[in-house]
Amino acid sequence: MTAQLSGLPSPVRVLVRAFFARNPRRVARELLGKVLVRQSSGRFLAGRIVEVEAYLGKNDLAAHSAAGNTARTSVIFGPPGHAYVYFIYGNHYCLNVTCEREGKAGCVLIRALEPLTGLEEMALARGVVLAGPRDLRKLTSGPGRLAQAFGITRTRDNAADLTSVKNSLWIGDDGFRARSVILTPRIGITKAADLPLRYILENNLFVSGPKARPTNLRLSSGA
DNA sequence: ATATCGATTATCT
DNA sequence: GATAATCGATATG
Numbered sequence: 001m002t003a004q005l006s007g008l009p010s011p012v013r014v015l016v017r018a019f020f021a022r023n024p025r026r027v028a029r030e031l032l033g034k035v036l037v038r039q040s041s042g043r044f045l046a047g048r049i050v051e052v053e054a055y056l057g058k059n060d061l062a063a064h065s066a067a068g069n070t071a072r073t074s075v076i077f078g079p080p081g082h083a084y085v086y087f088i089y090g091n092h093y094c095l096n097v098t099c100e101r102e103g104k105a106g107c108v109l110i111r112a113l114e115p116l117t118g119l120e121e122m123a124l125a126r127g128v129v130l131a132g133p134r135d136l137r138k139l140t141s142g143p144g145r146l147a148q149a150f151g152i153t154r155t156r157d158n159a160a161d162l163t164s165v166k167n168s169l170w171i172g173d174d175g176f177r178a179r180s181v182i183l184t185p186r187i188g189i190t191k192a193a194d195l196p197l198r199y200i201l202e203n204n205l206f207v208s209g210p211k212a213r214p215t216n217l218r219l220s221s222g223a
Numbered sequence: 224a225t226a227t228c229g230a231t232t233a234t235c236t
Numbered sequence: 237g238a239t240a241a242t243c244g245a246t247a248t249g
Contacts, residue, residue, distance in 0.1 A: 053241070062241070064234095072234065090231025092242050109241055144242045154233095188241055210225080 001165050003172070005037070005044045007117040012037065012046070012172035017163050020080035024054035024099045024106040028199045031097070033178040036113055037170050038150045045121060045150055047113030047140050048176065050204040053186045054197040055096070057105030061191035065105035075159045076105045083169065085147075085158040092144030095152050097162055097171070111187070111198075113140035114206040115149075122149035142208040 002011040012035050020027055031049050038045040055063035057076075064086065065076045075084045076098055084096040084107050100106040115122055115136060123130050126149050128138045140146035147153075152169070162170050180202035185194060187209070200207045 055241075064241080067235070070234085086241080087233060088240060089242050090233080090240095094241060096241085111241085142242070186241070190240090 003037070003039075003044075003165060005046055005117055007044075008035075008046060008174060010174040012174045014165050014170050014172045015081070015163060017079070017081045020097060020099050020163070021101055022080075022099060024056055024108050025197065027097070027099045028052045028054040028108045028197070029181060031108060031110075031171070032181055032199055032201055033176045035116065035172050035174050035176075036110065036146075036150070037165075037172055038118075038152075039165070039168055039170075040151070043118065043121065045118035046116040047146065047150075048116055049110060049112075049171075050114050050201045051110075051112035051207045052199050053109040053111060054199070055107050055109060056197070057100060060195070062186065062189040062193070062195075063105070063107075065107070069105075073105075076107050078102055078159070081161060081163040083152075083157050083160045083162055085152060085154045087154055088144075093147040093152050093154060094143040095147055095150075095157070109143060110146065111143045112200075112206050112208045113146050113149075114204065115139045125149050125151055137206060141206050145208075 002013045004011045031052050034049050036047050064073050069077045079102045080098050082098045085093055095110045096107040098107050122139045140149050157169055161167050182200050182202050183196045184198045186198045
């Protein structure tokens with residue numbers, strides 16, 4: 001299943017469930033460069049994934065699934081390729097994609113996008129005025145920001161299947177291939193804060209945070 | 224430029 | 237009652 005999105009040079013092919021049915025590190029690495037699509041009322045929003053974090057099912061105290069299978073976290077234990085959306089700090093929603101086979105926890109937090117299509121609508125949803133090129137970073141550079149730009153909420157999107165183009169929110173491949181990937185510790189956590197599980201596209205302007213954070217390892221291939 | 228802090232609520236102890 | 241996978245505003249160098 002592919003879609004031709006206005007404003008994009010190449011057709012976008014939705015990812016299949018098997019893509020997500022792997023460990024979170026590998027899914028995280030391979031999600032870099034993929035395209036998040038919101039299709040609502042005939043309009044498209046699209047953004048390229050440039051920053052993600054892996055949250056492991058076991059031995060990861062920073063993962064919500066560390067608390068076990070609860071009402072909140074049950075989606076993480078469900079089938080792969082679904083959205084786990086949570087509300088944080090009384091203000092923001094964050095989007096994760098579930099990984100691993102059903103019954104096994106693991107997910108990837110989408111932290112930043114490079115906006116591709118529907119920038120005006122994103123700006124409207126974010127309440128930002130696009131006056132210059134620097135303002136584009138205010139759209140989707142950060143997990144809370146991209147959720148707001150794409151209208152992602154818990155009631156609307158939690159547990160949604162991201163492998164179906166009929167589902168309004170999905171993830172696809174437009175042929176883009178990540179050139180250089182960098183691995184760093186995760187952001188904004190206190191537990192297991194030392195693990196290098198944050199993946200970013202090197203030199204991408206839309207990675208979250210002020211300018212450049214310290215980076216460790218350069219990944220040539222694999223996860 | 225970086226640092227600190229308040230907002231605001233679901234979830235868990 | 238405390239904490240949190242964040243953001244934006246404000247303060248300070």
